Amino acid sequence: MNKERMYSEFMELVTTDSASGKEAAVAEKLIPKLEELGFTVSRDNAGDLFGGECGNVIGIREGELDGAILLSSHMDRVPEGLGIKPVEKDGVLYSDGTTILAADDISGVCAILEGVRGALATGKPLPRIEIVFSVGEELNLWGAKGMDVSMLKSRIGYMFDSPGRTGRVINGAPGRYDLDVEIFGKPAHAGNEPEKGIDAAKIMCDMISTLKQGRLDFESTANFPILKTGSTARNVVCDYAMFQGETRSRSRQKLLDYVAYFEDHCKKVAEAAGAEIKITKYEGFLPFLIPEDDEVMVVVKKACEAVGIECKVEVGGGGMDANIYNAKGMFTVGVATGYSKNHTKNEQLILEDYYKSGELAQKIIETYAERCESK
Numbered sequence: 001m002n003k004e005r006m007y008s009e010f011m012e013l014v015t016t017d018s019a020s021g022k023e024a025a026v027a028e029k030l031i032p033k034l035e036e037l038g039f040t041v042s043r044d045n046a047g048d049l050f051g052g053e054c055g056n057v058i059g060i061r062e063g064e065l066d067g068a069i070l071l072s073s074h075m076d077r078v079p080e081g082l083g084i085k086p087v088e089k090d091g092v093l094y095s096d097g098t099t100i101l102a103a104d105d106i107s108g109v110c111a112i113l114e115g116v117r118g119a120l121a122t123g124k125p126l127p128r129i130e131i132v133f134s135v136g137e138e139l140n141l142w143g144a145k146g147m148d149v150s151m152l153k154s155r156i157g158y159m160f161d162s163p164g165r166t167g168r169v170i171n172g173a174p175g176r177y178d179l180d181v182e183i184f185g186k187p188a189h190a191g192n193e194p195e196k197g198i199d200a201a202k203i204m205c206d207m208i209s210t211l212k213q214g215r216l217d218f219e220s221t222a223n224f225p226i227l228k229t230g231s232t233a234r235n236v237v238c239d240y241a242m243f244q245g246e247t248r249s250r251s252r253q254k255l256l257d258y259v260a261y262f263e264d265h266c267k268k269v270a271e272a273a274g275a276e277i278k279i280t281k282y283e284g285f286l287p288f289l290i291p292e293d294d295e296v297m298v299v300v301k302k303a304c305e306a307v308g309i310e311c312k313v314e315v316g317g318g319g320m321d322a323n324i325y326n327a328k329g330m331f332t333v334g335v336a337t338g339y340s341k342n343h344t345k346n347e348q349l350i351l352e353d354y355y356k357s358g359e360l361a362q363k364i365i366e367t368y369a370e371r372c373e374s375k
Contacts, residue, residue: 046146067127067372070157073108074137103339108160115361144324162334170334172315175287197237220249288326303363
């Protein structure tokens with residue numbers, strides 16, 4: 001494992017500006033890197049789904065063995081990811097405090113590249129290696145949603161896109177529904193005849209104050225942080241209000257049950273007040289939970305052992321591209337690369353863990369290769 005190369009490559013890519021929908025500059029740097037490693041590279045039209053400037057970068061390297069394995073990470077980052085100036089202190093990378101670090105997910109991109117380089121350098125026969133560097137992950141997993149999986153032959157895959165110490169493996173994550181409610185009341189003069197109005201703002205507050213939300217149970221949550229009204233004057237009864245939020249659960253049935261409860265609850269409150277409502281629900285992604293005896297888990301556990309690190313299997317609380325791939329029939333898990341406090345200006349990356357993640361990527365490829373036969 002070439003630590004100096006991993007360090008310089010991270011610096012190169014993390015200081016290249018990127019954002020959800022604006023990943024082209026990073027994509028242009030990754031394409032020749034993959035081609036130098038013998039990959040046939042293409043780009044799809046996933047960016048069109050959300051108005052992005054480019055699609056997923058897809059690299060395929062045919063192997064000498066009969067299997068296929070997917071490695072993936074994303075090229076975009078959350079806001080405050082422009083003009084990043086990394087700072088190293090005591091073996092840890094930070095930003096200069098004015099931006100995020102974007103180790104989520106440039107560290108994953110670099111770990112995959114270095115892992116492939118290491119596996120190729122052994123000269124041993126390898127299976128078909130499929131790499132997807134996705135777009136729009138931070139917005140709504142758009143790149144994975146737009147990915148045509150018929151291009152891929154892998155049954156198993158590894159998303160190098162999880163916080164935590166190297167060795168942490170995410171074998172389950174919740175699904176999510178986005179929920180929006182619009183409330184249509186009736187205006188009236190608030191001083192002269194408030195009785196003739198229907199107060200949409202009050203109805204919204206009644207809905208939210210009596211709604212089950214927060215931690216629903218050990219695997220389910222709901223949150224409604226966005227509230228708006230159409231009022232601009234103090235002396236008019238509010239005739240329009242809306243609120244937005246989400247629900248998550250690692251159980252698909254609980255997810256659907258909450259959506260049904262939410263609709264029924266809001267309709268009852270609105271009906272009692274004489275208001276009309278419009279409910280919009282959107283399936284962001286479905287949950288997944290992979291058994292620890294599945295091949296994708298067996299391989300990563302053995303790879304961790306080969307690297308000399310503890311494999312710590314956990315379920316996550318957020319969504320990632322793995323949610324989409326699992327829903328499309330590919331068994332995929334999240335792999336940590338040593339970063340923490342992602343999505344904040346306090347984000348950090350432990351360099352030794354980062355280097356280990358590159359070694360782990362190599363061992364995952366090699367461990368899977370041991371299970372494959374010659375063509």
